[in-house]
Amino acid sequence: MLSFDMVRFYTLKSESVGFNTLQSFLTSTPLVIEQILLPLMMLCVYAVSGYYNLPFQKSRLQEFFATALNSGVNTILIFFALLTNQQTSVRSTNYMMLLCLFSILLGVTYLGRWCITSSTARRFRNGKKDYNVLVSGHRQWAERMASNIIANKKRTGLNLLGFITLDNDTDTEIMGLPHYETAQLAEVCRQKQVKEILIASGGMDEDAILRLIYELFPLGLPIKISPDALSALNSNIRLQSIYEEPYIDASTANVSEFTKNFKRIFDIVVSALALSILAIPMAVIAVMIRRSSQGSVIFRQERIGYRQQPFMIYKFRSMRPDAEAHGPRLSSETDPRITPLGRVLRKYRLDELPQFWNVLKGDMSLVGPRPERRYFINKIMAEAPCYSLVHQVRPGITSWGMVKYGYASEVAQMVKRLKYDLVYLANMSFIVDLKILIYTVKTVVKGRGK
Numbered sequence: 001m002l003s004f005d006m007v008r009f010y011t012l013k014s015e016s017v018g019f020n021t022l023q024s025f026l027t028s029t030p031l032v033i034e035q036i037l038l039p040l041m042m043l044c045v046y047a048v049s050g051y052y053n054l055p056f057q058k059s060r061l062q063e064f065f066a067t068a069l070n071s072g073v074n075t076i077l078i079f080f081a082l083l084t085n086q087q088t089s090v091r092s093t094n095y096m097m098l099l100c101l102f103s104i105l106l107g108v109t110y111l112g113r114w115c116i117t118s119s120t121a122r123r124f125r126n127g128k129k130d131y132n133v134l135v136s137g138h139r140q141w142a143e144r145m146a147s148n149i150i151a152n153k154k155r156t157g158l159n160l161l162g163f164i165t166l167d168n169d170t171d172t173e174i175m176g177l178p179h180y181e182t183a184q185l186a187e188v189c190r191q192k193q194v195k196e197i198l199i200a201s202g203g204m205d206e207d208a209i210l211r212l213i214y215e216l217f218p219l220g221l222p223i224k225i226s227p228d229a230l231s232a233l234n235s236n237i238r239l240q241s242i243y244e245e246p247y248i249d250a251s252t253a254n255v256s257e258f259t260k261n262f263k264r265i266f267d268i269v270v271s272a273l274a275l276s277i278l279a280i281p282m283a284v285i286a287v288m289i290r291r292s293s294q295g296s297v298i299f300r301q302e303r304i305g306y307r308q309q310p311f312m313i314y315k316f317r318s319m320r321p322d323a324e325a326h327g328p329r330l331s332s333e334t335d336p337r338i339t340p341l342g343r344v345l346r347k348y349r350l351d352e353l354p355q356f357w358n359v360l361k362g363d364m365s366l367v368g369p370r371p372e373r374r375y376f377i378n379k380i381m382a383e384a385p386c387y388s389l390v391h392q393v394r395p396g397i398t399s400w401g402m403v404k405y406g407y408a409s410e411v412a413q414m415v416k417r418l419k420y421d422l423v424y425l426a427n428m429s430f431i432v433d434l435k436i437l438i439y440t441v442k443t444v445v446k447g448r449g450k
Contacts, residue, residue, distance in 0.1 A: 304373070
């Protein structure tokens with residue numbers, strides 16, 4: 001910004017800057033404030049764009065275009081914030097100012113990023129920095145993938161630490177590298193700083209791969225698969241380097257990093273507003289629940305969320321306190337366990353309001369597959385292993401499955417509802433979320449809940 005302000009002074013001096021010397025201009029209070037606030041604004045743009053999510057998993061070309069797009073957005077923001085009142089009567093000068101600002105932002109930003117990326121690449125090539133990975137799969141295919149990783153190590157930076165084989169192999173080593181059991185993985189990944197798990201899918205059917213993904217999700221690591229005829233996953237192929245295989249990213253939904261960040265910001269803003277605006281109605285509901293039946297006002301229950309991490313979900317209690325004295329049960333429209341007040345709350349989905357707190361905390365999102373209990377997840381997985389994919393994203397207060405299908409009273413219905421969640425994962429976008437939220441509001445207003 002300092003370089004641009006110097007250009008700005010000499011270009012606009014005669015018409016609108018209003019300072020006699022460059023020093024007086026640069027040390028003026030408005031300029032000092034700009035020098036503090038504008039870099040912060042630009043950092044926010046970089047962060048929201050998703051650049052910092054995966055800073056070292058981009059090619060040089062991807063990095064350049066990402067930087068150019070960020071610089072363009074910052075140029076527009078700075079123009080409307082600062083320059084709309086400092087335009088000259090000569091249109092070409094105004095265009096030159098915009099081009100100059102964009103060029104400075106792009107040049108300086110990309111130069112810094114290029115230096116960092118180049119330094120990291122050199123450390124990979126010289127063996128001073130490794131991106132540790134484990135390979136899983138049937139032995140023959142795992143060894144083939146391992147050979148490719150080792151051959152391209154200097155180009156990709158991938159450092160193979162060992163294997164997770166699926167053949168009940170009793171050997172302690174494969175290709176001179178250790179073979180780990182599934183039960184060991186959490187500790188091994190922590191101690192050896194594993195960054196990624198690669199699955200050699202050859203010789204495995206789709207259900208077996210999906211069950212393996214389900215076992216690996218709790219590690220919280222990226223899971224990538226070689227694309228060998230996987231119909232449920234092929235829409236999420238990510239090519240990061242022409243030297244690597246075009247792996248399928250099974251741990252992340254097919255959505256841009258910008259969309260992920262913007263979705264999270266939207267969740268925080270809306271949930272915070274909802275908790276503030278609905279505080280009094282929620283307090284009234286709490287009093288009504290307390291007076292109408294015995295038991296706690298807030299119902300707490302463990303659910304499984306993003307990357308299979310358990311969390312405590314909050315709802316207004318709509319059933320008797322002993323509703324599950326004999327074990328987990330799904331509810332139905334005529335469920336006798338539901339209290340009279342609870343039936344009204346469920347009809348208008350008012351029992352879901354405390355989940356805005358889950359959204360604010362980051363356990364949930366406004367829109368996403370509904371979170372389930374481990375007990376029912378195991379039952380769904382037995383019938384539909386593709387359920388493991390819903391853990392690619394945060395669960396939601398509402399979902400396309402809830403809008404199109406509604407609540408499920410048995411596992412078979414949960415499996416049928418699953419297809420809508422899978423379609424949502426393949427088509428995630430902010431616009432889709434808005435549509436689902438609008439349909440949810442219509443459902444609430446018309447009292448179509450259960």
